[in-house]
Amino acid sequence: MRRSMHRAGATMLGRLLSEPAAPTDRPSCGCGHRARYHDTRARQLLTMLGPVEFQRGYYLCPHCHQGQSPRDRELDVEGTGFSPGVRRMMAAVGSETSFEQGREQLELLAGLEVTSKSVERQSEAIGADIEAGDRKEIRRAKQLELPEVCTLAVPVFYIEMDGTGIPVTVKERAGRAGKTEGQPARTREVKLGCVFTQTTTDEDGRPIRDPDSTSYVAALETAEEFGLRLYTEAWRRGWSGARQKAVLGDGAVWIWNLAEQHFPGAIQIVDLxxxxxxxxxxxxxxxxxxxxxxxxxxxxxxxxxxxxxxxxxxxxxxxxxxxxxxxxxxxxxxxxxxxxxxxxxRYPKFRAQGLFVGSGVVEAGCRTVVGKRLKCSGIFWTVRGANAILALRCCRLSSRFEDYGESRSRAA
Structure with missing residues (x-):
């Protein structure tokens, strides 16, 4: 029944996506000239309803002889055989489990037959696209080109930081010293930061984290680079408007260096x-x-x-x-x-102010954001691949994945 409904839906979708020939259109070419209508060509995509075939206009530039189909750009399917919906589905499963298990889940739950390599490529491609957007915002923050943040001020704004190692390929750890003297490194450190807010305390004066207020950033990068990443996220979340600010972490020197540099004036608390x-x-x-x-x-x-x-x-x-x-x-x-x-x-002082004295949120994040996906047995990461999946997981666990999909639709 499901296959029959999907086939019927795919037929209807193909008709909806097909566009009539428009010989009068003259889309721009990359060489600076205008392309001319050449003919109508068929295109096949794997969509959430299964394979779909549709017709679209094909244009050829008389100057450089490069062809293009503006309809592909409009539908955000240039250079890929998968619809945006299927690509997001592959990214979702690829961010949660191994690429092979993700392939199995898509076949079982959605009836979509793809290869594990396709799941890997699409997951990392979307993760890399999210990371590229993050880096664009980081560059803006570095130049102090920060947007106005329209948000209600919260009583307490928290930032927590920690690091955790993940297994990487031999090439990615070459020349790095391990934790044991004389032994080579087996892992690389992912730096993880989380941002959350607190509005109230319980009847005993213990702080209560605001529901759904936690967002994450993570990457394999230097402390200097990570500091800008976390600063950008804090600003986006309304750091400047918080009445009280606190930074929590363990005793690692890099954490407090970043706190002094990017979050001056915040209360600094070592995890009890x-x-x-x-x-x-x-x-x-x-x-x-x-x-x-x-x-x-x-x-x-x-x-x-x-x-x-x-x-x-x-x-x-x-x-x-x-x-x-x-x-x-x-x-x-x-x-x-x-x-x-x-x-x-000074824990009695912090408790008297109704503040958290433990960095349990970021420590839990090390397990759920990083460990659950990037510390699986037998998996060794490249820095590029790890950062792509980390960006994807942070986006999803920070409840911004649908926003990313909408931004892609608007750009198309």
Missing amino acids: YHARQHIWELAAKLFPNDERTRKRWAALCVDRLDTGKIEALVKILRQLRPDSDKLAQDVDNDADYFERNAERM
């Missing part, structure tokens, strides 16, 4: 749970065979952390005298970490 993890990991190294002492010591340090008494916590660490040089270096590193981020760890 990441800071606690530092304490528990150090406790395991200090007291590997004494669980009771380990728990008691860690609880003391966590109490100092939770109450914002960072100077007291640093003092506890500085007074330690480990036996091994390696452990002494670990203790010094953690003491420096807490000392460097002391003002970002």
